[in-house]
Amino acid sequence: MAFIRASTVRYLNRPKCVTIGNIRLRSTANLVKEADGIDSKDVKSLDEMPGPSMLHLMKAALTGQIQKPWKPLHQFKRDYGPIWKQMLGSNVVVNLTEPKDFEFVLRNEGKYPRRVQVDPWLIHRRERNLGLGVLLHEESDWQRNRAALSKRMMRPREVATYSDTVNDVITDLVNSLVRDRNNYGKDNIVPDIENAVFKWSLDSACSVILNKKLNLLDDKPHPEAQEFIQAVHDMFESLLWLFVIPVHLHKRFNSKPWRKQLKSWDTIYALELTRKVNDVTKRLASGEDIDVEGTDFITYLFIKGTLEIDEIYANATELLAAAVDTTSNTFLWVLYCLAKHPHVQESLYEEIKRVVPTGVTPTHEHVNKMPYLKAVLRETMRIYPPVTQLSRILDRDVVIRGYRIPAKTIIGGHVWLMGQDQENFPDPLEFRPERWIREENEQFYGFKSLPFGFGPRMCIGKRLAELEIHLATIRFCDQFTLEPTCDVEAKLTTIAVPDRPLKLRFINRNT
Numbered sequence: 001m002a003f004i005r006a007s008t009v010r011y012l013n014r015p016k017c018v019t020i021g022n023i024r025l026r027s028t029a030n031l032v033k034e035a036d037g038i039d040s041k042d043v044k045s046l047d048e049m050p051g052p053s054m055l056h057l058m059k060a061a062l063t064g065q066i067q068k069p070w071k072p073l074h075q076f077k078r079d080y081g082p083i084w085k086q087m088l089g090s091n092v093v094v095n096l097t098e099p100k101d102f103e104f105v106l107r108n109e110g111k112y113p114r115r116v117q118v119d120p121w122l123i124h125r126r127e128r129n130l131g132l133g134v135l136l137h138e139e140s141d142w143q144r145n146r147a148a149l150s151k152r153m154m155r156p157r158e159v160a161t162y163s164d165t166v167n168d169v170i171t172d173l174v175n176s177l178v179r180d181r182n183n184y185g186k187d188n189i190v191p192d193i194e195n196a197v198f199k200w201s202l203d204s205a206c207s208v209i210l211n212k213k214l215n216l217l218d219d220k221p222h223p224e225a226q227e228f229i230q231a232v233h234d235m236f237e238s239l240l241w242l243f244v245i246p247v248h249l250h251k252r253f254n255s256k257p258w259r260k261q262l263k264s265w266d267t268i269y270a271l272e273l274t275r276k277v278n279d280v281t282k283r284l285a286s287g288e289d290i291d292v293e294g295t296d297f298i299t300y301l302f303i304k305g306t307l308e309i310d311e312i313y314a315n316a317t318e319l320l321a322a323a324v325d326t327t328s329n330t331f332l333w334v335l336y337c338l339a340k341h342p343h344v345q346e347s348l349y350e351e352i353k354r355v356v357p358t359g360v361t362p363t364h365e366h367v368n369k370m371p372y373l374k375a376v377l378r379e380t381m382r383i384y385p386p387v388t389q390l391s392r393i394l395d396r397d398v399v400i401r402g403y404r405i406p407a408k409t410i411i412g413g414h415v416w417l418m419g420q421d422q423e424n425f426p427d428p429l430e431f432r433p434e435r436w437i438r439e440e441n442e443q444f445y446g447f448k449s450l451p452f453g454f455g456p457r458m459c460i461g462k463r464l465a466e467l468e469i470h471l472a473t474i475r476f477c478d479q480f481t482l483e484p485t486c487d488v489e490a491k492l493t494t495i496a497v498p499d500r501p502l503k504l505r506f507i508n509r510n511t
């Protein structure tokens with residue numbers, strides 16, 4: 001039947017090719033069609049899809065718009081509509097800005113969802129003869145790694161057991177901010193809050209993943225800490241340039257971003273990890289009897305026995321690298337949004353007073369009774385999602401908005417644009433956590449805001465990140481009133497970060 005009915009999504013699960021004699025013909029039977037109401041003879045090719053030229057993108061790179069792409073992105077949407085294509089390095093990327101279109105892609109991602117491969121990372125691993133973890137593995141290897149990590153990272157009951165560990169590092173953060181504010185700050189402003197928050201996020205991740213707190217927020221922090229934090233920053237910052245200009249050109253000319261990328265990964269790998277892996281290997285070799293349930297994350301992976309040693313090593317590194325900048329920047333955005341909206345701070349403070357008894361350290365159980373707290377985080381991540389774009393590569397052709405998108409094409413979903421679209425969220429630039437309280441708003445936002453991605457390949461650290469940020473937000477809001485001293489915007493360093501120091505005032509509530 002030539003005509004595809006409106007709002008009918010059909011997934012025709014037939015072979016990819018038909019064979020006649022020795023000739024293999026591509027079959028249209030494996031075409032996944034979208035809710036569009038188009039006649040199949042009208043289906044256009046990818047070549048016909050509009051989009052900015054390579055020249056346009058080069059100009060954007062030279063005029064600094066790569067780090068502030070927000071205006072051009074809104075312009076692309078106005079110029080080309082909800083679907084356009086553009087080059088990214090040597091790849092064509094189809095950009096989607098309508099939640100229902102990207103939902104369609106996500107719902108057809110198959111058993112082993114694929115994202116755009118991060119070539120610079122793969123090349124680094126290959127050149128250094130290192131293994132891959134869940135972030136970079138594909139197909140059944142990815143699934144095996146994901147399954148090994150999921151129990152400890154995704155199950156709410158397991159993640160809840162990290163509350164005490166997480167709280168311990170939050171106490172360090174609060175103490176260090178008070179110390180810095182009192183010793184070096186003027187007018188209640190905490191100097192370099194960014195650095196303290198990065199250390200918090202790294203120490204929290206090390207405490208949970210390596211079972212080793214590095215005490216990074218002490219007066220005399222671990223000597224490797226600053227190096228590691230800088231390496232994670234450099235890795236993300238240089239990655240942006242490696243995405244824009246094809247990586248083989250960077251490699252050939254040994255460009256600065258390429259050298260920075262390799263050097264940062266070497267530093268990330270050299271941290272505590274080698275020590276931890278060696279420790280566990282020794283304990284196991286000595287025949288020590290270790291209880292699998294009661295043990296720490298890395299030892300648990302060793303005992304479970306489904307991963308190679310180089311995969312355990314790779315996974316621990318990838319988890320740490322994926323955790324630090326994302327969690328710390330999200331928390332910075334939460335603090336900024338709270339500071340800019342005193343009435344939100346007061347509503348949150350009221351909820352804290354209702355749920356957490358005075359003098360008691362909050363835990364995941366309190367968080368579960370705090371819808372407004374959760375709404376504050378969701379609203380922050382709607383406006384400032386650190387990961388601004390998701391991607392998927394499907395293993396079969398799809399038709400979206402009348403264009404046939406061949407299998408293996410990179411399809412991007414613009415989390416940033418969707419979260420700030422008036423059609424999805426009325427008055428999108430207004431910070432209104434109430435939008436997320438279901439009793440007050442019938443509408444369900446589902447695919448309109450996906451800061452942690454979706455499906456089996458979604459962020460594996462989501463629950464841990466949420467626990468850390470929720471508990472830290474309670475502690476900060478309970479202890480301080482926050483005030484802004486300047487406006488900040490987002491800039492892209494692969495993830496979206498504040499474009500200048502936050503310089504917030506932390507005023508003790510009890511004064």
Ligand code: HEM
Binds near residue numbers: 322391465
């Ligand atoms: C607020 C903080 C965080 C944000 C916004 C965030 C966001 C994301 C997003 C958008 C993805 C891609 C999901 C998809 O393609 O559907 C992702 C993947 C991933 N994240 Fe996070 N993340 C955060 C924290 C963390 C933490 C704390 C960890 C580790 C403890 C972590 C580890 C990972 C890993 C390993 C992947 C790849 C998973 C896979 O490919 O199976 N993330 N994250």
